[in-house]
Amino acid sequence: MGFLDYVSELCDCDWHLWYSSKKLKKHKQLQTVEIKVKMDCEGCERSVKKSVKGMKGVTQVEVDRKMSKLTVIGYVNPKKVLERVRYRTGKKAEFWPYVPYDVVPHPYAPGAYDRKAPPGYVRNVLDDPQYSSLARASSLEVKYTTAFSDENPDACVVM
Structure with a gap:
């Protein structure tokens, strides 16, 4: 047994495990x-x-x-x-805190409209549980608004 083997046993350093643990470390995403x-x-x-x-x-x-x-x-x-x-x-x-105007179904709902927002943007209320119910359309509202829509072929033509 040589001198280097003796010293390596005293230190008990396993460089292979140290290097592999560094290599497997997760990197942050862009x-x-x-x-x-x-x-x-x-x-x-x-x-x-x-x-x-x-x-x-x-x-x-x-x-x-x-x-x-x-x-x-x-x-x-x-x-x-x-x-x-x-x-x-x-x-x-x-x-x-802002998203484009087109993303929110009801941009003028309480909590969504913000006077300080840049033009074309409203507050992101879809993630906020306090205002999300006000900013989403219920099925009854959707039913009535599409009944008189020009995009709906079965819509009422009273207008």
Whole structure:
């Protein structure tokens, strides 16, 4: 038995298991994180962009000051991105709460319509249990609205 064998038995290091456990570690998925942050000037825009630019896993950062929207693309955790923006800028930040107007069945239902929303967007109420019942059409409503629709071939032609 040589000196190296003796030392390797003392250390009892199994490099093969260590390497394979590192290799099997799950990788994060590519995600798009949209955050609403109020920005008034170019300085605010720069500080918001700079706050997430150096994060590990970030591949692309886009800032739309007019819509107060920050878009981060990369292999990141959305909660960590949100916390980082809040911590580094000191501004109130939240996940992007709006969806396009066409996605919500009743965009003017209470809770869906938001005056602060950008043009063509309403609040995403389909995920919120408090307002989701108001934003969805019941079967009775659908029945009556399609009875007088031009798209329905069996519709009433009273109009």
